[in-house]
Amino acid sequence: xxxxxxxxxxxxxxxxxxxxxxxxxxxxxxxxxxxxxxxxxxxxxxxxxxxxxxxxxxxxxxxxxxxxxxxxxxxxxxxxxxxxxxxxxxxxxxxxxxxxxxxxxxxxxxxxxxxxxxxxxxxxxxxxxxxxxxxxxxxxxxxxxxxxxxxxxxxxxxxxxxxxxxxxxxxxxxxxxxxxxxxxxxx
Amino acid sequence: xxxxxxxxxxxxxxxxxxxxxxxxxxxxxxxxxxxxxxxxxxxxxxxxxxxxxxxxxxxxxxxxxxxxxxxxxxxxxxxxxxxxxxxxxxxxxxxxxxxxxxxxxxxxxxxxxxxxxxxxxxxxxxxxxxxxxxxxxxxxxxxxxxxxxxxxxxxxxxxxxxxxxxxxxxxxxxxxxxxxxxxxxxx
Numbered sequence: 001x002x003x004x005x006x007x008x009x010x011x012x013x014x015x016x017x018x019x020x021x022x023x024x025x026x027x028x029x030x031x032x033x034x035x036x037x038x039x040x041x042x043x044x045x046x047x048x049x050x051x052x053x054x055x056x057x058x059x060x061x062x063x064x065x066x067x068x069x070x071x072x073x074x075x076x077x078x079x080x081x082x083x084x085x086x087x088x089x090x091x092x093x094x095x096x097x098x099x100x101x102x103x104x105x106x107x108x109x110x111x112x113x114x115x116x117x118x119x120x121x122x123x124x125x126x127x128x129x130x131x132x133x134x135x136x137x138x139x140x141x142x143x144x145x146x147x148x149x150x151x152x153x154x155x156x157x158x159x160x161x162x163x164x165x166x167x168x169x170x171x172x173x174x175x176x177x178x179x180x181x182x183x184x185x186x187x
Numbered sequence: 188x189x190x191x192x193x194x195x196x197x198x199x200x201x202x203x204x205x206x207x208x209x210x211x212x213x214x215x216x217x218x219x220x221x222x223x224x225x226x227x228x229x230x231x232x233x234x235x236x237x238x239x240x241x242x243x244x245x246x247x248x249x250x251x252x253x254x255x256x257x258x259x260x261x262x263x264x265x266x267x268x269x270x271x272x273x274x275x276x277x278x279x280x281x282x283x284x285x286x287x288x289x290x291x292x293x294x295x296x297x298x299x300x301x302x303x304x305x306x307x308x309x310x311x312x313x314x315x316x317x318x319x320x321x322x323x324x325x326x327x328x329x330x331x332x333x334x335x336x337x338x339x340x341x342x343x344x345x346x347x348x349x350x351x352x353x354x355x356x357x358x359x360x361x362x363x364x365x366x367x368x369x370x371x372x373x374x
Contacts, residue, residue: 064288
């Protein structure tokens with residue numbers, strides 16, 4: 001069993017949505033606010049006029065031991081007091097991606113597309129947590145959550161541009177980008 | 188989204204339980220029969236005096252392209268008319284396993300423990316389907332389903348003995364083995 005995180009887009013929650021961009025495929029309904037919580041698995045209905053996405057904080061799927069050590073030495077925790085900007089990026093990859101064997105996916109992910117290497121360049125500025133959704137009857141395969149201070153938003157834009165230019169991204173068939181600012185007082 | 192399979196142990200279903208063996212850790216309540224179905228995700232309660240387990244038919248996690256091609260060339264489909272013996276083996280691995288990086292798990296799985304190579308020796312006799320449960324709030328990480336003709340039961344016993352003797356199996360902390368026979372008339 002792994003920790004499952006719930007992202008509820010609607011009218012409440014401490015994160016104010018500053019923009020929703022449909023990068024590829026079908027979008028998500030525009031919402032005002034986002035709440036992030038540990039899922040209680042009770043199957044509560046989606047928030048009124050909004051959406052609910054969830055994902056599991058699961059084991060590493062491609063990262064090698066040496067990459068993992070390098071990441072651990074530099075990556076920050078979520079929830080840094082001054083990192084009040086966040087972005088949620090739900091992504092779905094194509095069936096062609098999932099039909100590849102493990103070594104083929106790994107080769108595209110890192111040896112060809114340098115996914116980890118690119119991400120490392122933006123550490124410790126851009127904190128990140130990956131949530132796996134594909135086996136959960138969810139519309140996306142992954143939900144990636146990023147946190148950073150306002151001044152690092154240009155660096156974050158750079159990071160996204162580089163990742164989206166990779167060969168790996170040709171397998172992405174749906175992607176939405178939801179930009180957020182945490183407000184002092186939860187609504 | 189992946190196909191999710193539901194295994195319901197209780198008083199109904201076409202598979203009659205001929206034996207339940209606790210291999211390691213906590214067992215499962217003994218039941219008379221087993222039903223296997225595609226999950227409808229409605230969260231129906233567990234069958235009376237029984238249990239319900241589910242798992243997703245997900246992508247390959249360790250298998251390389253060449254191993255996958257070799258497997259595809261020889262492995263049979265489930266549901267062969269004369270393969271009326273089956274076994275369900277729910278397994279949970281330790282946190283130490285899940286904390287390993289991808290290359291470390293792969294090395295133990297195949298280069299050290301020859302998991303795929305051992306399984307290949309028993310193909311096409313022993314049909315097999317793996318279901319992933321770890322990210323689904325389930326008590327086990329994997330549910331493996333095997334089907335074979337009665338005469339191949341000794342070969343199946345051999346397969347289990349070889350796998351359980353591997354270094355990979357030192358990471359197994361819970362394992363139950365449920366032997367089954369399909370009866371002509373569903374109950």
